[in-house]
Amino acid sequence: MYLYLLILLQLLSSAGASESGIVGGKIAKPHSRPYMVSLQHRRRHVCGGMLIREDFVLTSAHCLKGSYPLTVVLGAHDLTEKEKKSRQEMKVSHYHRHPLHQNITQLSYDIMLLKLHTNATLNKYVKVIGLPDKDKRIPARTKCSVAGWGKTKPDITSGAADVLMEVEVTMQFNFECVNKLKDSFISSQMICTEDGQKDFCEGDSGGPVICKHKNVAQGIVAFFGNHLKCDDRKFPRVYMNISFFKSWIEEVIHGYTFTLRVLLLGQTFTLRVLLLGQTFTPKVLLLGQTFTLRVLLLGQTFTLRVLLLGQTFTPKVLLLGQTFTLSVLLLGQTFTLRVLLLGQTFTHRVLLLGQTFTLRVLLLGQTFTLRVLLLGQNFTLRILLLGQTFTLRVLLLGQTFTLRVLLLGQTFTPEAGLAACQALSNHLDLCQSTTMYLYLLILLQLLSSAGASESGIVGGKIVKPHSRTYMVSLQHRGYHVCGGMLIRKDFVLTSAHCLRNAYPLTVVLGAHDLKKWTKSCQKIQVSHYHRHPLHENATQNSYDIMLLKLKTTARLTQYVTVVGLPKEDEHIPASPKCSVAGWGKTNSNNKQGSDVLMAVAVMVEDNSECKTVWQKYFDINQMMCTRTTGGKGFCQGDSGGPLICNNKAQGIVAFNYAERCDDSQYPHVYMKIPFFMPWIKEVLHGYGANMSLNKQE
CATH class of the missing domain: 2.40.10.10 (Trypsin-like serine proteases)
Incomplete structure (x- = not known):
């Protein structure tokens, strides 16, 4: 048994990083799989992948083996042609290998997310593919398909395909794969197919396996048994089960997501953006859906008036040299604003009823004015203020107010409208119960003077x-x-x-x-x-x-x-x-x-x-x-x-x-x-x- 396992481990081969292609398949209809990605190193195809968001590609972790840096090629069919009309090439800004994929040749946790340096332009040649629900299983004997630019013949001398190839495969029972691959197959995070001499080969790793729903990827091409013969019928072909990794994928992508869920009633939302010299003006009524906005605003006016009811509002915007005005009525939800404001006036008037309001702002060299009517909720403000005037006028009724500010070389004038509050006899008891904390952290200098369970201090x-x-x-x-x-x-x-x-x-x-x-x-x-x-x-x-x-x-x-x-x-x-x-x-x-x-x-x-x-x-x-x-x-x-x-x-x-x-x-x-x-x-x-x-x- 021990000898058998040694032989098995030697035979197992990851399918990508110029190590995996389609055998026994046919040429795909040009641009019929617009989510397909060719990962290239020095203009040479090494792996497949799939576009899952306009700025993220999902692929195999072992595709980095000897192939850094990677270039993402979208909208391609024939890799030998320029295809100027359809093709897009992107650099990768961040490589997210699964943290538990600790060895580039490791079979388990063989999954990686690539953050693109620039967003892909979505069109009829380039589209994103959906992902399955968490922990969803594909029944055995389900007909699926896999595509790629890998080898079309199993022999060592065979090169990768120039055009995208595809082949139909059949999903197997996990226990069948365990019987043949032993400990190399992990049922929770892998799925497998077995179709004789038809399947993927060297050069296809990282590509998707598509089953019932053509717009949903169920697996990621991972490895096959005999690295010398990808058409060896003795061993099944293995894929990472995307549903198993759905939580991790969402966790990584969430760190880059700017999401706004809004109810816009009969108003005009105007945004003028200096981005490729275009003016963008949407007039929309959005009901119960997700609206995602990523904007670099340079020298323009941005005005947003929104009625937000029972949802999360999270804007993360880089604003340079413009006026930003936000008037919002917020009822019963969480409002979080993280903004980097450089050299402009920021005016914020908000009526907040029964919710948490959190504001974290880095303000450099401008005037900041905040007028807030706070009724029965927590208000937390953390601000780094450098060289500007800060004015705060607040009417606080029956809530906790916490302000933590780092003030360096500027004027700070708080005017809490408690007198106005006390003038309201009906709310006098609320005024008296209000707690207000002000922490002024004046930091004159930051100290900068002076390890894997493998290294402590000796002689110190x-x-x-x-x-x-x-x-x-x-x-x-x-x-x-x-x-x-x-x-x-x-x-x-x-x-x-x-x-x-x-x-x-x-x-x-x-x-x-x-x-x-x-x-x-x-x-x-x-x-x-x-x-x-x-x-x-x-x-x-x-x-x-x-x-x-x-x-x-x-x-x-x-x-x-x-x-x-x-x-x-x-x-x-x-x-x-x-x-x-x-x-x-x-x-x-x-x-x-x-x-x-x-x-x-x-x-x-x-x-x-x-x-x-x-x-x-x-x-x-x-x-x-x-x-x-x-x-x-x-x-x-x-x-x-x-x-x-x-x-x-x-x-x-x-x-x-x-x-x-x-x-x-x-x-x-x-x-x-x-x-x-x-x-x-x-x-x-x-x-x-x-x-x-x-x-x-």
Whole structure:
């Protein structure tokens, strides 16, 4: 039995990344499958995929194997033709491999979402395909179809098809696939087909399998049995079951979604947008549906008057240099507004009855006026105000009012209309019961001085509590597994290998003693895990870097600040004193890490010395190292934490000699942050990075 399993594992082959095509099929009618995607690397087709939203492609995670970066080609039929009328080519801004897909050759969790750099233009040649309901099963013996540009013959020398091919396949019982593929087939997350010499081959991975409903994708082409013969009748063909991954897909996409559900009654909604030089004016009556708006507004007027009844209103808009006026009657719903306003006047008049109102605004150099009548609800306002006048007039009746403001160099004039409230004798008792909190956080400077359950501080000392306010404890199920650093209010930088056996991760900020939860601490969930696309294996030493997008923005306080990052390709010479901190082990023999944050001073080693010791494991371009004189350095549990030099994070704790972190013969290795700055900026830019990361924030 053991020998059989070894042979089976050797035979199993993922179908994509220039490893999967249609065998026994026919040429598809041109543009009859407008959701089909050709993923290309250096102008060469490597995988299939499907457009599931105008800015997202769904495909297989193993398509990244040796094929970074990928280009998305839409509206294609014959890949050898230019097809100028139908074809669109898009760059990928973010690669979202499933967090549990830890090895590029791993069969399970073989799914990936690609965020497009620009939105696809939907037309008769390019359309999105629907996804199935969560946990919905396709009955056995159902007739389905699969398409792709992969091989049409199983022999090794056969090339990919120039034109899109398709073939009909038959869904099988899962137990039939388990019997043949054993542990390689996971019933919960996979489905399979078996049709003799008809099915997909090398080059088709990532493409959709379509069943009863032609506009719904049920599976993603994953792998087949014999990698030498994709028409081998002994083994079924396997697909990732999209319904199993529906929640994860929605979670990833939700982080990029701007959704407005509105009831518009007999009015004109006018939007003038400087976007490809066009004016867009819709006049609409929208009843009970979803309206999605993504807008970059430059130098124009945006006016919206909406009656919102019992729904969620979430606008996220980048407004530059224009007047924004919003008059809204909100009854019984949640209103959330996150807006970046630069250099304009913002006027907001709102009547709020019985709901929660949350406003988070970054205001730079403009006048902000807010007049609100609040009746019986909670009002929370968090604002970062830089160099402008802030005027607040509020009539507060029987509710809690919380205001947290970071004020730097401007005039603040609050005028709470409580006198007017008291003049209303019927509401006098409400006025007296109103609670109003004002927290003015005046921050004169942000500190910027100074890890996967595989690296803790040896030879160091306990740091002064909250002296390293950028430090992050990454935890899994309540246990510390890695360090990290807060580099923006919504992003943590750490090591990619911290995901190994530790998904999902929770970010803990403002901590010193992990056994004590104090007012300084903040606990935030992770919405997106951005491993470097070239980090293909959780045990891989190179490209061991990861960005974590937080579900909610961190609250910057005296206990929580961001760390400064270096310039691209900034050089750190050998010998300067640096420091590293973490909650890891204090020596190799300890079974557990430290409860309190520890730190130690270290010296940067010459790269040539590190290369001599670590040889092929040390990459001079993307790594740096420190001496371990006296055994001082990091240990298991410190991975992902920062190496601080000259008040900036220059490195990310990566690896040392396994189980002997105090061995002075082996320098301790870090990912070199300056080398990765272009990638870091690229990822952050996709979420609206609007600040220089070379400066302390």
